[in-house]
Amino acid sequence: MEIYLPVAEMSVNWLVIIALGTGVGFLSGMFGVGGGFLMTPLLVFAGIPSTVAVATTLSHVTASSMSGALAQWRKRAIDFAMAGVMLVGGMAGTLFGVWLFALMRRQGQMDLIVGLTYVIMLGSIGTIMLRESLAALKAYHGGAAASRRPVNRGWIQSLPFKMRFRQSRLYISVLPPIGIGFCVGALSAIMGIGGGFIIVPAMIYLLRMPTKVVMGTSLVQIIAVTALTTVLQATSNFAVDIVLAGLLVSGGVVGAQLGVRAGSKLRGEQLRLLLALLVLAVGAGLAWQLVARPADLYSLAEGLP
Amino acid sequence: MRRALLALLLLIAIPAHAQDLVSGISQDIIQITSSYTGTNIVVFGAIENATSGQSRDIVVVVRGPDEPMTVRRRDRIAGVWVNSDAARFEGLPAYYYLASTEPIARIASREALARYGIGLQALKPSAIGSHHDPEPFRQAAIRYHTRVGLYAESPGSIDFLSETLFRTRVPVPAGVTRGQYNVEVYLFRDGEVVSAQSTPLFVDATGLERRLYNLAHNAPLSYGILCVLMAMLLGWISSVLFRRQE
Numbered sequence: 001m002e003i004y005l006p007v008a009e010m011s012v013n014w015l016v017i018i019a020l021g022t023g024v025g026f027l028s029g030m031f032g033v034g035g036g037f038l039m040t041p042l043l044v045f046a047g048i049p050s051t052v053a054v055a056t057t058l059s060h061v062t063a064s065s066m067s068g069a070l071a072q073w074r075k076r077a078i079d080f081a082m083a084g085v086m087l088v089g090g091m092a093g094t095l096f097g098v099w100l101f102a103l104m105r106r107q108g109q110m111d112l113i114v115g116l117t118y119v120i121m122l123g124s125i126g127t128i129m130l131r132e133s134l135a136a137l138k139a140y141h142g143g144a145a146a147s148r149r150p151v152n153r154g155w156i157q158s159l160p161f162k163m164r165f166r167q168s169r170l171y172i173s174v175l176p177p178i179g180i181g182f183c184v185g186a187l188s189a190i191m192g193i194g195g196g197f198i199i200v201p202a203m204i205y206l207l208r209m210p211t212k213v214v215m216g217t218s219l220v221q222i223i224a225v226t227a228l229t230t231v232l233q234a235t236s237n238f239a240v241d242i243v244l245a246g247l248l249v250s251g252g253v254v255g256a257q258l259g260v261r262a263g264s265k266l267r268g269e270q271l272r273l274l275l276a277l278l279v280l281a282v283g284a285g286l287a288w289q290l291v292a293r294p295a296d297l298y299s300l301a302e303g304l305p
Numbered sequence: 306m307r308r309a310l311l312a313l314l315l316l317i318a319i320p321a322h323a324q325d326l327v328s329g330i331s332q333d334i335i336q337i338t339s340s341y342t343g344t345n346i347v348v349f350g351a352i353e354n355a356t357s358g359q360s361r362d363i364v365v366v367v368r369g370p371d372e373p374m375t376v377r378r379r380d381r382i383a384g385v386w387v388n389s390d391a392a393r394f395e396g397l398p399a400y401y402y403l404a405s406t407e408p409i410a411r412i413a414s415r416e417a418l419a420r421y422g423i424g425l426q427a428l429k430p431s432a433i434g435s436h437h438d439p440e441p442f443r444q445a446a447i448r449y450h451t452r453v454g455l456y457a458e459s460p461g462s463i464d465f466l467s468e469t470l471f472r473t474r475v476p477v478p479a480g481v482t483r484g485q486y487n488v489e490v491y492l493f494r495d496g497e498v499v500s501a502q503s504t505p506l507f508v509d510a511t512g513l514e515r516r517l518y519n520l521a522h523n524a525p526l527s528y529g530i531l532c533v534l535m536a537m538l539l540g541w542i543s544s545v546l547f548r549r550q551e
Contacts, residue, residue: 002342002479006510006517011342011479059536066540067547108377108388116385227533234529238521242532243339249536253543290385296452298445299388301375 007241008052014247016046021251025064028252029259030266031275032068032215034061034222036193037122039248040114041282048244050111054101054192055239056248058226061194063249064256065222072216079167079213082177083220086199089178090225093185098232101189105237108301115290117191122283125197129276136269168209168217176207181221189229194222325500327351328490335477337510343479346506348404349472350490362405362412362493363463364423367475367506369400369455370484373433376442376449392442394430399482401425401456404473408460413496421498423491425451425458454478483508 003014020042028035036057043053072078104113159173180202184195199218203209209217234240263271328350335344348365373395377388405412409424418424425447432439450456455478463473475488486506491498510518520528 002340004337004339004341004479004514006514007521009480009482059532062533062536063540063543066537067544070541070544071548108375108391112385112387223537227537230533230536231526231529234521234532235525238525240521240529240532242517242521242528242535245532246535246539249539253539257543257547292386293381294379294386296445296448297379297386298442298449299377299379300446300449301377302372 017247018251021248022255025252025255026259029256030263034194040192055233057192059245060248062226069219078216086181089181090185093182097186097189126279133272364491365404366489367402372399393433396430
């Protein structure tokens, strides 16, 4: 049941890896997220070096996003103009992220940076989601409609370089989408995530895109960013393991389909509440690793950075 | 098997020192395939011209290729454990296994072992750059490798089949590095090496694993694009299959 990973230079139980892919795929299908934020920490828990885990998880995200994007494309629910503009920022962000990744690896601070970024991102996103879903559940039970606080879009309207996005029925500056793309590209390289859980809220609350094009457009953006990051990680850090990627993806695409079916049986607020708790649990586990006294204070890395 | 063994003995065994010791290994190439999970090699040999009653301590050392390594120490900064201090070493082997008839401390003095460079404590890598005290870092490197099974000392693991014939089984775990290994066999008498022999052992990947590794390192751009295409293809296939089922 063991298989040798040529780039990670270690052997793993392939059943465990496929099960991991299926499990994360199931959750990502159920919640409609890429699942990178779960996959990377789980691979690290499973003993894969964190550089390989970050770089290889991206392939899993590319595959699951591809599957989702094709479904959205058939429904013509993709704003390619918006995706293209975001991608300009996304590419710059990715380049920056991969550069930062290589720098941190040389400094020996890879694990710290990945850990801290994860704890901050998961902690804040999880808290926001938890509050929002609890409020929605309360409103549902109270019979009152959930009031959605309008976000002030004044400063976004005043920015220059406006462009018309037909599909989204928007006439806004290209700067906010480029900025969002940049942040997501950088995080994608450092954390091994697609960034759906950042892009989707940003598109809805910041850019005010219609909900029906948000999913498809964010998926296109995610495919492009993760594909680019994979190539950059492969060329600059030699950290992508194709055998590991193949196993994860095979499990992931099956799990995602099962997850979509399971997810359709649960209500939206309950789903979001569960996802919020999951996000917070992963965040807490990673925070514990940062503050708990390690079993051995010394760690070892091959090579002389 | 016995004939092969004899042939090997005759072929490989070129005693380095007197006609006291001949030795050989069961295979001189280990090939890493996709199902490689570690293996064993057998090191065997004979002591010649042995007069019974004389002490006959055998030490077998298998040493992997040297690898530069960086050892970092974590310190608590603002509640978080951060890598703060580091030492860089050259000359530490990626793999080190020692089998002996007795604990090596009983076979020879510490000075003699250090002189011959036998035993984990005799591993003296050179610290690159000046570090005020590389010793705890060196100990940490040995501790780390021992924990993951790449360094081991295994006293009492050499079997004598007769007065003069001996053999031992050397585990080669899954995490070994590719490269040239050396199998060294030492014959000790009264705390000094009287005969020694060294045989090379090669560990290499074969087939698909080798090709993928080479591709990843020699043509990383094509390799990266290949990874992306594979992911997209699998995503597309799953989407098609999924649509059929609906």
